[in-house]
Amino acid sequence: MSRTPVRSARQRDAWAFMGPGVAVVVVALYIPVLYTVYLSFTEYDGLGDPTWIGLDNYVEMFQDPAIALSILNTLAWVLGTLLVPVGLGLLVAYLAYGLPGAAWLRVPFLIPYALSGVAVGVIFSFVLQNGGALSQALAFLNLPGSELRWLQDAPLNTIVMILAASWQGVGVNALLFTVGLQSIPKEPLEAAKVDGAGGFRLFASMVWPLLRPTTTIVVGLSIVNSLKTFDIVQSMTQGGPNRVSETLGVTMYRETFLNNEYGMGSAVAIFLTVITVAASVIYLRRQLSLGDAAPKIDAAPKTKGARRA
Template identity: 80%
Template structure:
């Protein structure tokens, strides 16, 4: 009996590995090996020709001492803050105000259409609008309004702010959709009981809807943090990190160092640094949300 059971378990494990093996091999080949190679390159001097020459931590020391890297890091943090305040905040407002309205799905369609565009396409469109003498400047001049002479994409940090607004135009819709899904998953009974007790408007949202919306909020904010840390396409399409690299993000710096300057070692160091802060930010945020959820559950249990 025991031998038969052991044989069946072994056969089952072999079958499982037969199915898992190809997928695991692809993940290792496409994901893990390039990461390990990038880590190796970050400790070398390599121009793409010849063989990499080991340089220790020289690339990381150069990053810390490079004022452009500091500017890129600051711009990336501005992107994180802007992405949380604007597309996430407005997406939540759109989802909450349209939830339950007749034809609400059609009301959200105009916000979702920009999400179908690529980041490069959005960057090109807004670059045409915001360039010197572009559509916005011409419209302001025609209406005799101030700002027609403003160099939207040439002055820092104004160029970073307007690029965040462009990215927000694209991202509001999907955030509203995710929040709408979260609102649909909230049980109706607690909300109806709160309304009977006199809660409405801001009080209803603050003390009932917002806590019950926490799982969706965790997902939306987590995705926003990760995506904003990796910002590349819109910046590259609108300013290429200029002028004089004042609007670069870490993603743009990584691309410039690696492919434009052919300094694969320094570019790899930027990539590893960006990966570390992305993973760290994600882990810290998720653990904090889980801790808040556990404390809320303990409080509810004690009250019960």
């Protein structure tokens, strides 16, 4: 008996289940992306029909000093969010790991993550604006810095916004690193302690290499989120003054919805998408290759066997 009718029936059933989901993905994701790619090669103000202009939007984008500064600010966000929230999240997770009531110690760091980026921006705008809470506190305590224009002067405004985003992101990074620490086998760590390893040496030689899978996830998410930074910058400075604190996300918003330059906005969106995907792929491929080359640590069974022997 031929199996072809059975396979055909299974394929029809599979498409019957998959068809609606595939249709939704195509309509909601792929068609808008393809239309954005098309708009990036046109001049379009939202009225009438788009006019095909080829690569002019991309040429103009790379010649615009404001967009060049936006790219530099976006790279600064990537570097800043890798150093501060990821580093502090790892420090909090490692110092609290194993302590009594460690879960409660992490709660204050997790609360800011429940806030939206806009809410964080509003809070820090109140604190950092001219004559705001921070300037008043520094002046009251006769400390230097009360005269600084935290949100007006570059690159100070970008730095304080990165710190604001770090305040929000430390908690979730600490939580992810805590999960990674809990997944590390205890036997290799106990053996290292018996051999005299402790403190920073134990962390650098044993804990950090065993945290590689978790670190890959945390750093990968941080890179993608920092490249797409928009809400905190838009709520705190709107990219100003004079566009000196813009990121690519804010530039895309400005060109599309404020200047009604849908072609240029689409070009910035495609450029941002390309560098985000490229950075993610390059980083993940590098990490996976390093993971394959790293020495494997045998778990407990051999240790137990050795002890019996």
